[in-house]
Amino acid sequence: MSLPHAILTALLERPSSGLELTRRFDRSIGYFWSATHQQIYRELGRLERSGRIRALESARPARGRKKEYEVLPAGRAELTGWVSGREDPKPVRDPLLLRMRAAAVVGADGLPDELRRHLALHERQLAEYTDIEARDFTRGAEVSGPDGPTEADRLRHLVLRAGIDLERMWVEWLSEALRETGTATAAPAAPAGPDGV
Amino acid sequence: MSLPHAILTALLERPSSGLELTRRFDRSIGYFWSATHQQIYRELGRLERSGRIRALESARPARGRKKEYEVLPAGRAELTGWVSGREDPKPVRDPLLLRMRAAAVVGADGLPDELRRHLALHERQLAEYTDIEARDFTRGAEVSGPDGPTEADRLRHLVLRAGIDLERMWVEWLSEALRETGTATAAPAAPAGPDGV
DNA sequence: ACACTTTATGCAATCAGTTGCACAAAGTGT
DNA sequence: ACACTTTGTGCAACTGATTGCATAAAGTGT
Numbered sequence: 001m002s003l004p005h006a007i008l009t010a011l012l013e014r015p016s017s018g019l020e021l022t023r024r025f026d027r028s029i030g031y032f033w034s035a036t037h038q039q040i041y042r043e044l045g046r047l048e049r050s051g052r053i054r055a056l057e058s059a060r061p062a063r064g065r066k067k068e069y070e071v072l073p074a075g076r077a078e079l080t081g082w083v084s085g086r087e088d089p090k091p092v093r094d095p096l097l098l099r100m101r102a103a104a105v106v107g108a109d110g111l112p113d114e115l116r117r118h119l120a121l122h123e124r125q126l127a128e129y130t131d132i133e134a135r136d137f138t139r140g141a142e143v144s145g146p147d148g149p150t151e152a153d154r155l156r157h158l159v160l161r162a163g164i165d166l167e168r169m170w171v172e173w174l175s176e177a178l179r180e181t182g183t184a185t186a187a188p189a190a191p192a193g194p195d196g197v
Numbered sequence: 198m199s200l201p202h203a204i205l206t207a208l209l210e211r212p213s214s215g216l217e218l219t220r221r222f223d224r225s226i227g228y229f230w231s232a233t234h235q236q237i238y239r240e241l242g243r244l245e246r247s248g249r250i251r252a253l254e255s256a257r258p259a260r261g262r263k264k265e266y267e268v269l270p271a272g273r274a275e276l277t278g279w280v281s282g283r284e285d286p287k288p289v290r291d292p293l294l295l296r297m298r299a300a301a302v303v304g305a306d307g308l309p310d311e312l313r314r315h316l317a318l319h320e321r322q323l324a325e326y327t328d329i330e331a332r333d334f335t336r337g338a339e340v341s342g343p344d345g346p347t348e349a350d351r352l353r354h355l356v357l358r359a360g361i362d363l364e365r366m367w368v369e370w371l372s373e374a375l376r377e378t379g380t381a382t383a384a385p386a387a388p389a390g391p392d393g394v
Numbered sequence: 395a396c397a398c399t400t401t402a403t404g405c406a407a408t409c410a411g412t413t414g415c416a417c418a419a420a421g422t423g424t
Numbered sequence: 425a426c427a428c429t430t431t432g433t434g435c436a437a438c439t440g441a442t443t444g445c446a447t448a449a450a451g452t453g454t
Contacts, residue, residue, distance in 0.1 A: 018432075039411065039412080080304070102205070102279070155301040161370065
């Protein structure tokens, strides 16, 4: 149930049309809650019908005509309530880890290649995040006013750092996994003595 | 599309009934792919109909009668194919991060409490994982034969360590987030000079 | 014998997310 | 004038996951 809230947040930051939202989801917000344009349009329709957002009057509604939305008080209230509520972290669901577990049973054929591929993807994502950090969250970047970062700046930076920490974790773990499985399949390590070091 | 493969893996490790599977999913496998008993029963039905598993003959089929399944060659082949295939990591979808982003817009009221709550949950999960590691993956534990850990042991250990690394990352990030938002709401930090260190 | 609890299996409805496609307007090249 | 591309909006069908409920057998206490 997070998509409507993601959209409300984005619209509060700046009123947008469906396509603009879609593009913004491909960048900032979508890093933590991705959505396709179809999902977004459907949700915009629901939010409008339930009185949480409304279309700016400018354009008469017609297919293919740009339609911008803004958040109504009911929408802001809804979002505030959601932020201050409770929601448990969902259990991890990771197909790669599952596949490694299956590989322990049916054999790890071709797994190192897949690990390398994932490593490259996570390295790329990490680089993207650190670029954003360097651009938006270093001393002197435009988001920092003369009084230093605002509360909002600090929160946004924290969110970005969660992404960075997460990607770094995967990069490190995948590197270690490659060290262990890569060498193992290529040349089985000489087993240590039964009770030795 | 991972649930059937998770079930096949579990059944290869040991033939089980639906309820036994459900319990095993609450422990090992479910740490990385959780599932309810309803999902599992439905999937067992599908897997049986498609000839990937079969019920052990012993018990005649009846509601409330235990029914054990074992994997057929077609099931093992299916699993092998899945393991050696490619599958991109899914983009992150984390409601907590989204809520922090929303908090940057509508205010972070009550957020520190929620962060503390999540911190406690992740610390608990981390402790659970490290317990398992101490029990199953230290020199001398029963899974290690006289020749040291097998390839399968090493893979399973890697999967567990991914869980450990992940939880550790959250514990550290949440601690840092609390340090920043906790103090920030209580007493705004004195801003550094505009161009200072 | 009876009610109560535990173990076990399963259906049906719903919901969120994904995929595939269609439609409309405006701009671009020839 | 015409075809082609880009921008923008949207529906419909499907799939996977969740929630709520129903059923059946076996064990337990009185």
